[in-house]
Amino acid sequence: xxxxxxxxxxxxxxxxxxxxxxxxxxxxxxxxxxxxxxxxxxxxxxxxxxxxxxxxxxxxxxxxxxxxxxxxxxxxxxxxxxxxxxxxxxxxxxxxxxxxxxxxxxxxxxxxxxxxxxxxxxxxxxxxxxxxxxxxxxxxxxxxxxxxxxxxxxxxxxxxxxxxxxxxxxxxxxxxxxxxxxxxxxxxxxxxxxxxxxxxxxxxxxxxxxxxxxxxxxxxxxxxxxxxxxxxxxxxxxxxxxxxxxxxxxxxxxxxxxxxxxxxxxxxxxxxxxxxxxxxxxxxxxxxxxxxxxxxxxxxxxxxxxxxxxxxxxxxxxxxxxxxxxxxxxxxxxxxxxxxxxxxxxxxxxxxxxxxxxxxxxxxxxxxxxxxxxxxxxxxxxxxxxxxxxxxxxxxxxxxxxxxxxxxxxxxxxxxxxxxxxxxxxxxxxxxxxxxxxxxxxxxxxxxxxxxxxxxxxxxxxxxxxxxxxxxxxxxxxxxxxx
Amino acid sequence: xxxxxxxxxxxxxxxxxxxxxxxxxxxxxxxxxxxxxxxxxxxxxxxxxxxxxxxxxxxxxxxxxxxxxxxxxxxxxxxxxxxxxxxxxxxxxxxxxxxxxxxxxxxxxxxxxxxxxxxxxxxxxxxxxxxxxxxxxxxxxxxxxxxxxxxxxxxxxxxxxxxxxxxxxxxxxxxxxxxxxxxxxxxxxxxxxxxxxxxxxxxxxxxxxxxxxxxxxxxxxxxxxxxxxxxxxxxxxxxxxxxxxxxxxxxxxxxxxxxxxxxxxxxxxxxxxxxxxxxxxxxxxxxxxxxxxxxxxxxxxxxxxxxxxxxxxxxxxxxxxxxxxxxxxxxxxxxxxxxxxxxxxxxxxxxxxxxxxxxxxxxxxxxxxxxxxxxxxxxxxxxxxxxxxxxxxxxxxxxxxxxxxxxxxxxxxxxxxxxxxxxxxxxxxxxxxxxxxxxxxxxxxxxxxxxxxxxxxxxxxxxxxxxxxxxxxxxxxxxxxxx
Numbered sequence: 001x002x003x004x005x006x007x008x009x010x011x012x013x014x015x016x017x018x019x020x021x022x023x024x025x026x027x028x029x030x031x032x033x034x035x036x037x038x039x040x041x042x043x044x045x046x047x048x049x050x051x052x053x054x055x056x057x058x059x060x061x062x063x064x065x066x067x068x069x070x071x072x073x074x075x076x077x078x079x080x081x082x083x084x085x086x087x088x089x090x091x092x093x094x095x096x097x098x099x100x101x102x103x104x105x106x107x108x109x110x111x112x113x114x115x116x117x118x119x120x121x122x123x124x125x126x127x128x129x130x131x132x133x134x135x136x137x138x139x140x141x142x143x144x145x146x147x148x149x150x151x152x153x154x155x156x157x158x159x160x161x162x163x164x165x166x167x168x169x170x171x172x173x174x175x176x177x178x179x180x181x182x183x184x185x186x187x188x189x190x191x192x193x194x195x196x197x198x199x200x201x202x203x204x205x206x207x208x209x210x211x212x213x214x215x216x217x218x219x220x221x222x223x224x225x226x227x228x229x230x231x232x233x234x235x236x237x238x239x240x241x242x243x244x245x246x247x248x249x250x251x252x253x254x255x256x257x258x259x260x261x262x263x264x265x266x267x268x269x270x271x272x273x274x275x276x277x278x279x280x281x282x283x284x285x286x287x288x289x290x291x292x293x294x295x296x297x298x299x300x301x302x303x304x305x306x307x308x309x310x311x312x313x314x315x316x317x318x319x320x321x322x323x324x325x326x327x328x329x330x331x332x333x334x335x336x337x338x339x340x341x342x343x344x345x346x347x348x349x350x351x352x353x354x355x356x357x358x359x360x361x362x363x364x365x366x367x368x369x370x371x372x373x374x375x376x377x378x379x380x381x382x383x384x385x386x387x388x389x390x391x392x393x394x395x396x397x398x399x400x401x402x403x404x405x406x407x408x409x410x411x412x413x414x415x416x417x418x419x420x421x422x423x424x425x426x427x428x429x430x431x432x433x434x435x436x437x438x439x440x441x442x443x444x445x446x447x448x449x450x451x452x453x454x455x456x457x458x459x460x461x462x463x464x465x466x467x468x469x470x471x472x473x474x475x476x477x478x479x480x481x482x483x
Numbered sequence: 484x485x486x487x488x489x490x491x492x493x494x495x496x497x498x499x500x501x502x503x504x505x506x507x508x509x510x511x512x513x514x515x516x517x518x519x520x521x522x523x524x525x526x527x528x529x530x531x532x533x534x535x536x537x538x539x540x541x542x543x544x545x546x547x548x549x550x551x552x553x554x555x556x557x558x559x560x561x562x563x564x565x566x567x568x569x570x571x572x573x574x575x576x577x578x579x580x581x582x583x584x585x586x587x588x589x590x591x592x593x594x595x596x597x598x599x600x601x602x603x604x605x606x607x608x609x610x611x612x613x614x615x616x617x618x619x620x621x622x623x624x625x626x627x628x629x630x631x632x633x634x635x636x637x638x639x640x641x642x643x644x645x646x647x648x649x650x651x652x653x654x655x656x657x658x659x660x661x662x663x664x665x666x667x668x669x670x671x672x673x674x675x676x677x678x679x680x681x682x683x684x685x686x687x688x689x690x691x692x693x694x695x696x697x698x699x700x701x702x703x704x705x706x707x708x709x710x711x712x713x714x715x716x717x718x719x720x721x722x723x724x725x726x727x728x729x730x731x732x733x734x735x736x737x738x739x740x741x742x743x744x745x746x747x748x749x750x751x752x753x754x755x756x757x758x759x760x761x762x763x764x765x766x767x768x769x770x771x772x773x774x775x776x777x778x779x780x781x782x783x784x785x786x787x788x789x790x791x792x793x794x795x796x797x798x799x800x801x802x803x804x805x806x807x808x809x810x811x812x813x814x815x816x817x818x819x820x821x822x823x824x825x826x827x828x829x830x831x832x833x834x835x836x837x838x839x840x841x842x843x844x845x846x847x848x849x850x851x852x853x854x855x856x857x858x859x860x861x862x863x864x865x866x867x868x869x870x871x872x873x874x875x876x877x878x879x880x881x882x883x884x885x886x887x888x889x890x891x892x893x894x895x896x897x898x899x900x901x902x903x904x905x906x907x908x909x910x911x912x913x914x915x916x917x918x919x920x921x922x923x924x925x926x927x928x929x930x931x932x933x934x935x936x937x938x939x940x941x942x943x944x945x946x947x948x949x950x951x952x953x954x955x956x957x958x959x960x961x962x963x964x965x966x
Contacts, residue, residue: 029891029899107843112833169799171871220799248799253815254806260835261798286948287803315744316652316703316731320770323737332736350595352743360590388654408512416512465769 010133011199011207014101015144015189017076018047020151021068021099023090024081024106025051025059032105032153033081034059036141040079043150043157050075068093075099079141079151084108084116087123087137095130102127103151104136110195110263111138124197139194140170143177145187146213152190161186162215163294164208166201168193168262169248172220172287179291184456185298188214195262202229209237215298216241218290221272222248222262231279238280242297242477246284247272280480282473289469296459296470300441302478305382307333308471309375310356311368313388317464318356321385321445324468330475332356339378346370365427372431376438383474385467389431389446389460432457441474443467493616494682494690497584498627498672500559501530503634504551504582506573507564507589508534508542515588515636516564517542519624523562526633526640533558551576558582562624562634567591567599570606570620578613585610586634587619593678593746594621607680622677623653626660628670629696635673644669645698646777647691649684651676651745652731655703655770662774667939668781671697678745685712692720698781699724701773704755705731705745714762721763725780725960729767730755763963765956772952779942779953783924785961788865790816791954792858793839794851796871800947801839804868804928807951813958815839822861829853848910855914859921866957868950872914872929872943915940924957926950 022040026033037051041060049062050071056064065071068078068090078094080087084106094102109120120137127134135142141152145160154174159181167173170192180187188211191204201224208217217237224230234243249258250269276283284290308330312318322332335355343351346367352358357375359368368389375384435442435458444460445467461467505523509516520534524543532545533554539547548554551561551573561577563570567589577585592603603620610617618625624635628643637657642664650656653675663670671694674687684707691700700720707713717726732741733752759766767773791813795801805815818838826834829850835841840858842851851872858867918925918941927943928950944950 112831116833167799169797169802171797172799172803222799222802246803248802248806250806251809253809254802256837257793257798257802257805257815257835257839260837261802261841286946288946314652314654315740316650316655316705319652319705319731319737319740319744320655320729322740323731323733326734326736332740348595350599352740354739354743356740358744463769463771 007133007203008207010100010131011203013076014103014133014135015142015149015207016147017101017149019050019073019075020045020047020077020079020149021050021052021065021071021075022079022081023052023068023094025053025056025064026081027056027059031081036079036081036105036151036153039150039152039155044148045150046148047076048073068097068099071097076101078102079105081105084119084137088119088126091123091126091132091134092130095126095132099132101133102135103139103142104134104194104197105139105141105153106136107138109137109197120195120197127198134198135191136194137197140167140174140192142192143187143190145189152192157181158190159184159186161188162213162298163187164204164211164214164217165190166193166204166208166217166219166221167191168196168201168222169220170194172246172248175287176218176220176290179288180294183288183291183295185291185295196225200225200228202233205230205237205243206233209233209241214241216244216294218244218246218294220246220248220287222258223268231275234275234279234281239481242282242294243280244282244284244290244293244297245276246287246290247276280477282477284473285469289466289473292459292461292466292470293473296441296443296474297477299457299459300383300435300443300474301439302481303383303441303471303475304478306472306475307331307380307382309333309335309378309381309384311359311372311375311384311386312356313359313368315352315358317387317445318352318358321387321464321468322356324465325385325471327465328468328472330468330472333378333380333382335375336378336380339374342374343371346374365423369427369430369434372442373434376434376440376442381440383441383443383471385443385445385464385471386431387445387464389427389444428458441471443471490616490686491690491693493583493614494686496559497586497616497618498625498632498690499630500584500632502533502556502558503528503530503560503562503632504533504535504548504554504558505562505564506535506551506577508536508539508547509564510539510542514564519562519564519588519634519636522633522635522638527631528633529631530559531556551580551582554580559584561585562588564588567602567620571602571609574606574609574615574617575613578609578615582615584616585618586622586625587617587677587680588622588624588636589619590621592620592680603678603680610681617681618674619677620680623650623657623675625675626670626673628672635675640664641673642667642669644671645696645781646670647687647694647697647700648673649676649687649691649700649702649704650674651679651684651705652703653677655729655731658770659701659703659773662771663777666771666774666778668774668778679708683708683711685716688713688720688726689716692716692724697724699727699777701727701729701777703729703731703770705741706751714758717758717762717764722964725765725777726763727765727767727773727776727780728759729770729773730759763960765960767956768952772949775942775944775949775953776956779924779926779957780960782940782942783866783918783926783957784922785964786866786924786954786958787961789955789958790814790863790865791951792816792818792861792864792867794842794855794858794867794869795839796842796851798835798841800870800928801835801841804870804947804951805839807948808868808954810948811951811955813951813955816861816863816865818858819861819863822857825857826854829857848906852910852913852917855925856917859917859923859925864923866924866926866954868926868928868947868954869914870928870947872910872927911941924954926954
C-alpha cells in the first residue's frame, strides 16, 4: 500500500522549507493557529507564508487562502492546527497539492484513546499514500536555524548553533531550548516528535546524524516502537557525534507515568541502560545536564582518562570539588613531583602542595593562567576543573562603590575599568590557547560577567558538582570511542 | 588566664556595631583595606566609620586616625586588614581602647604553618585577656542586615532576610549569598569563620539560634574542634529552627583536601553523618540546594509524610518528576477514587487518570488552581510538586510578535497585557491561599517572569529534580521533629 518514499528529500523539505502553509491560521490571539503563526513571522522565517482559513481574508498582514489547493505557488511544508476531525481532509488536500511534509500540531489522536488512534492511523495512511512525511500528530513543533524557522507552540526563542534536539515531550524539549539560551548552547534543528504516527525517533536521529552542520544530538526519550532501528543508527552516529539522552521512565514510578504519557513500556529500564551502553549514548540525569554536556563536548577536547586536576581560588571550593569528583567517579590526580616543584616556585610556601591546587588569595589572572598551564602539563592530569575564573566581577563591584562616593575621578575609574575588561579578554584567550595546545579539556566553574562572545570557546559551569558530572560523562564517552 | 567574658554582649557588638574602625584602611584601590571599606560605605552602613592608617589624612571622604587610640569616640567593632606581623600590636591597642569585637581579615596565621599558628595563638590570647572576641583570623568578613553592614571581601551584595549563614570557607559562604540573591533567599547575618582562632562554629550556631529574627541557619562545615558543643547546641536549635549544612569532606578525596584547607580530620564522614542525624541537621548536597531548602522551609509548611502529588502541564514533565521523586526517596501518591472522580469532572476524558496529574494542554490558570486544590485535598497527598506554573511567559512572547508586526492596536495589546498580569497575580494569590488553608507544602517548578514581590510566599524551583530533593529533605526534617 505505502509508496516507497525518499525520506531524506521529504525531511529536507520539512527542515528547510522554501515556503509553508499555516492551515488553521486564525485571528484569535489565544489560539495556536495565531500564536504559532505570529512566532514564525516574528522570529524571521525567510520563506513564503500562506495562511489557510476559509473564513478570513488577511491575518497578521498576510493574504489568507480558503484551502491549500488555492495557494498559487508550491508549498514545501504544511503546519496544521485545525481541529482533529478535519485533519484527514486537510492531509488529502496537501497530498493533491504535492506538499512533501507536514507538522501536525493538532492533538486529539492516539493520546486520547482508541478512537483517536484510529483517526491517527487514517491520517498517517493518507500521508504515506501521497508520499508525504508527518511530524506528530500532537507535536509542539519544529525549529530550524538554517531556515530561520521557529514553528513552536512554546514561548521560547532558541539560539542558533550546532546542536540538534529530538524530544518525545514538547515541554521537556522546549525547556532544553530555553536552558540552552540561558547557558549559551545554540541549536541547529529541533523536533517535538509528538505521537510519532509517521516519523519516529530513529528517523530524526538518522537524519540529524547525517547532517555535517550538526555537532551533537540531544534528546528526551521515553520509549522506542517495536521494530525501531535505534541500535543500528545510534551506534553509527555516536562514532562521529555525541548523542546525549535524558531518559524518562528510569524508575518504576517514572515508567508508570511514561506508560500513561507516550505508552512507553514499563520495566525496560535495564534494557535501555544496556542499549545506551552498547551504542555509546551518553545518559544525562537532568535537562540542564543535557545542555551542559552538549556545550562541553562542543567546545572541549575529550579527556584521555579519568584523572582530574582541580584549580581553586579558595580551599573550601577545592574540598567541595574533590567531593564532587569522587562522587562522580573521577580520580583526583596525584601530582607529579615536578609539577609540585613548579608550583613551589610560583605560590606562597603555605600553598596546598597537592591537588586541589589552592591559589590562596592570589587575584592576578596572569598567575591563574600560569598555574593552569602547569597543572595541564602534568602527565597524570587528563583534564582540569578550574574554579573561580570570574575575574571581572571583582572589579565591577568596586567601581560601583567608587562611582557612588565620587571621590575618585571618573577618568581614572574608566581607565581601570577598561584595563580590567582587557585583562578579562586576555584571560579568556590565554585559557583557550592552553586548551588548544594541550588537547585536554578544561571546565571552568564561575560566572560570566560580560559579553557572551567568549562563551563558545569555553565551557563555564555554575557549580563544581555540575562540572564534575559533566567531566565524568565526557570520560565515559571517550572510553567508549577508544574501546 | 582568660577572663570569663559575656560572649553574648560581644557578639551583639560584633553584629550590631554602632561604630567601627577600619584598621589598615588604604587609598590603594586593589587592597582589601580599600575594597572592604568601600563596600561598607557603599552598601549603607548606618553607624560611624573610623579609618585607621598612620600615613593618610582622608580616605573615601572620611577622616583617618593614626591609631585606634586616637579615635575620639567609643568603637564597637574593629575590622583589621593590616599585615599579620602588626596584628598583635593592633589587638593590644584595641584592648586598651575597650573595643569588644574584631573581624581579623588579615591572613598569614595558622593556615600558613607553625610560625603562623604561634602568631595566631598570641593574638587570640591578647584578645581574650582584654575581653574581646575575634572573627578569624583569615576571614572573608561578616554581614548583618539589621546593622546594614556588608563587611565582606567578596563582591556580593546579600539580600536582607531571615536566614543566617556560618561558613568555614569564605568563598563557599559568599557564593551562598550570591545564589540567595539570585533565588530570592534573604540573609539576616553572615559570618566567614576563618581559622576560628577564637569564635568557632558552635558559638555562631548558638548565637544565631537564640536570635528570634532568624528563621533558619545555613552553613558550610568542614570540621569541628575537639571539645566543641555542636551536639548540644544543634540539638536544641534544630527543635525550633532548621539547620541546613553543606559538609565539605564527604569523600576520601574531599577529606584530604579539607585536611589541607582547615585541618579538619579525615575519615570522620560516618561520625558527621551520625551527628547530623542525631541533631536533626539537614544535609544538603550542593550550595544551591542549601539555598533552595532554606527558601522552601521559610515559605512552606512541613509535609506530614513522604507521599507527593504531581501536577503537570505536560506528560514528559510528569515522567521526569516521577523519576526524580522515586530517586529522592519520595512516594508518588496513589490518588483516592474520590480525587479521580473530581478530576474526571474537570479534565478531558483522556487525562492521565492517575498521579502525575497531567493537565494536558489546559492553559487556564483558574483550571490549574482548581486542580491543585483537588490534589491537595487528597488525604494520601502530603505535599505537591506543581510544574509549569509560569503563566505570564506565554503572553509576553506573543506581545513581542504583535508589537513587531504592529497590525494589532497598541491599546488592545496593553489591555491584554494588563489582564494577563492581573491573572498571574490572582494565580499566585490563589496558590498561597491553598497552601495556607491546607497546611501542605507546594513546591512550584517553573519560571518567575515578573516582579520578585511574589517570591517570598512561594518557593519556585527551576528543575523538577531540585524540587524532589528539597521535598525529600523537608520530609526527613519533619520526621525528625515528630520522632
